[in-house]
Amino acid sequence: MPLKTVFFISDGTGITAASMGHSLLTQFPDIQLSKQFRPFIDTLEKARTVVNEINALSQRTREKPILFTTIVDSTIREEIGRSQAVVLDLFHGFIQQLSKHWHTEANPYIGRAHGLEDNPTYNVRIDALNYTLSTDDGLGYQLYPEADVILIGVSRSGKTPTCLYLAMHFGIYAANYAYTDDDGQYFELLPELKAQRSKLFGLVISPEHLHEIRTKRKPNTEYASLARCQQELKMMRDLLTREKIPFIDATVRSVEEISTTIVTQMGLIRRDV
């Protein structure tokens, strides 16, 4: 089957269009796609340029491309709507439904979703990100009292990406502390962690997967050996069980899934809303 072209067109960053489009397209895993991103289409002139591009493609391939659009301005929206394409307008129908239900007119404003204005949650997300960087990997113990959650786990079990995601998306202050067996360290809770016991959450992972990740980073070292990974993970699981700390297996879960599970299980307050 030839490549199907999909455009993501927005008068803002196009992040919502890309996210929604991606989710919808994953339901069609057999379709081979060419994805074209056209963000910041915020003037009629830019809209006309895109429409010309789409029409030329449509005529050349004799197939209408798909457009995922999130356009607030009605003039630009109508211009894009005149393309020789299948337009999936991700905003308009839902905005009309909300407007009708709430008996309120929408107040069109381009780029509000991912911009700075009217976005009081933005600063807290950046602040949370800086917090995570300041406390990453065992730094900044003195900042633990300010944490919403402190992830613990062996080195390379996914703590840092998860903390960064929690911070950037949910505005959650996430620290992490890594266990290793480098110096025969006994796997126990430091006083600084014991003092924050209710905030602790563990990550585990399969020894085979950890071995693979560590091997990429430091091939042929004792640190990356399967035996060492097995040993550390056993000690980690013993610690989590002994101390009754909730944990999740990161082996077959994405950072998005792990983060969402932590927020739900720990009852954390999202600051991005």
Added chain:
Amino acid sequence: MPLKTVFFISDGTGITAASMGHSLLTQFPDIQLSKQFRPFIDTLEKARTVVNEINALSQRTREKPILFTTIVDSTIREEIGRSQAVVLDLFHGFIQQLSKHWHTEANPYIGRAHGLEDNPTYNVRIDALNYTLSTDDGLGYQLYPEADVILIGVSRSGKTPTCLYLAMHFGIYAANYAYTDDDGQYFELLPELKAQRSKLFGLVISPEHLHEIRTKRKPNTEYASLARCQQELKMMRDLLTREKIPFIDATVRSVEEISTTIVTQMGLIRRDV
């Protein structure tokens, strides 16, 4: 006006539902909202629990709440559809349109969008994130040849959050190099940066905003003073102009907007698609 309750219900992480819902709701800035997230509703039993919760709320407040749903499984979708609520199904209509246009049945699979399976882009995003952490703030010069883009700018102008966003969302290998006037450093390009000139992109910011950010971090220091911020930013702009390096003003732009602009202006290849 009383709080309007909005539910985000998904059989996966609910990240798409939250992102789309957020974008739509920003068009109604005057509505006061209570947002409820219900991810991982992946069994009929969990669906019934949520429906009971929604119906109880609906009866108590005598107003139907809004549900933003992204549910793939048809049985669960229908169960949620029986709520006493206004259901905005973000997936179903669009999937039907795509299915019709492509003459292909959708292949329903929960959680594919933000999961690990069928997600070859996941590993590259995590790898890019590790790359950014290894090269953050002037570390890892020897890794610059592997960069897709190298951000340069004065300390605290937004380089690190932008790099992390580029890595996590777009799978772009983004390094950054900070200029400061700490030791009377002359603002010029290091040989390591000159060798990667086509990858350089500058961030600038208003002196007042930089002063504010630095003051939060290190109050009453010479580093945070307005005079020092003005001086450094003048030297930074001179460098960018002299070396003809493209740049953007980060003062009134979010990390999402800055990142999208960089990808577009530099013609970077997104690896998340």
